[in-house]
Amino acid sequence: MYRFLLTPRWLGILALTLAASVVMVMLGNWQLSRYQDRSAINERIDAAARLDPVPLTDVLTPPATAGTVGPAPHPDAAWTRVTVTGRYDSANVVLVRSRTVESRVGFEIVVPLVLADGTAVLVDRGWVPPAPGGAAAQPELPPTPEGEVTVVGRMHLSESMAGSVSQRDGRIETRRIGVPELAAELPHPTYGAYLLVDEQTPAADPAFTPIPIRHENNWQNGGYVVQWWLFAGMALVGYGYVARREAHTRSGKRRPRGDRLEVAAVSPPVAGSRD
Template sequence: MLRRLLTPRWLGALALAALYAFGAYQLGHWQYGRHEFKVERNALLDAHYRADPVPATTVLDDDPVDRAKDDWTRVSAEGRYDGAQVLVRNRPNNNVFGYEVLAPLVLADGRTVVVDRGWVPNSERGASVRPVVPEAPAGEVSVVGWVRPLETTQRKTLPEGQVASISRPDVERAWGREVLDGYLVLDTERAADGSTPARPQPLERPDRSLGPHQAYAFQWWLSMPVGLLLIWLGIRRELREEIPGRPAKPKKVRIWDEEDY
């Protein structure tokens, strides 16, 4: 069997089997990496999502949010909404597309935090028509929410008051002011008199599913020796067919051939 394996035909098959095994290992490693990423994300959510809020400025500043440490940190902030609300276009919420509503919250020190107040559906007249959006409350407000990193700008030209992503250049251009590098997904919002203002629909909770990545990783790794197994079976079959005196395999007679007799 070893001598047969060293023939050009089977050496080529062996090379293909080795290439497949290498590719299967890499794909399995990639899938397992995706699984580990989601496990770490869930651990971060467990630590942050229902924790007592900390002041927003202990997490948000002029540097990007540290995804590995500060993403989904629950924070609180006090200030005034100062500026028109901006709509983020083409955003899903519970599998329906609409807009996320951003408002600029100016803190006591003059810095501005981007607050995602929630979601509204598209107007019945189409995505290019501004839907009815609950106004941001006037006066002092106290907000509690979760810190998220800002997104990459998509550099799209949209109607006034709309942006394509929650990116620093887009919101700063829309409001004409600098903002802290990160934004706050609103959980609760209270006015100075203790009332709860009307707001857009809350965003759906973060996805905690692990998905099938771990199973896919094991499937790829278990398939690594398939090529070698096929080679062994192929060589074994060839050698058996070359045994002297081995009866020939009977020829299969098709039904329509039998009808000719």
């Protein structure tokens, strides 16, 4: 009944079905790994919020010479709360353009915080709106604190695909916060990650909007896992259904046509005929 499955046509269909199912299972496994990675990031964010800050040098290796950047921290160290004391370098403020906070486009203001040993760590002080004239208009900057400042902040890894760093009206501008790219523009050896301000002493200027720390959308990846694995199962079930229907179709075509009762054997005699 199912001998037709061994024909080249049906063997080819089976091979394609199995290949598609394997690919979909692998895509589901990849989404599962993404779900696990993002879940781990969310756990680190939540855990860091509950812990006391640690000194910056407990997490980051100091850089060497001016224009260079220190080693990047291990990804597991991201979002660690650290504390550091230094002086803001107001001559090297970095404007990070086209940044969205609360559905508004503006600038994040990043300033090197120079430590007592001459090294610096980039500190994202917060978000400000652009000046009147459009989203690209350079903002009015809140004043940079003079003297010694203590910052408690979340450690953020350098952003990927940072692109070029430019100068406009005497200010450093960039689209993304790439620590190595910015370090090349600064006169200080720079640590390999930057900080998002949680607290500052003296207090941060209220003109800044704090940068929100967003949790990763891990449930989206979890949904994709279920989706791909369901598709893989549906492909196999679909092959079985089509094969079964084909088998029944072929069986019906081969059914004998002479299995009816002979009508003449049971029909009544015609009037006038002899027994």
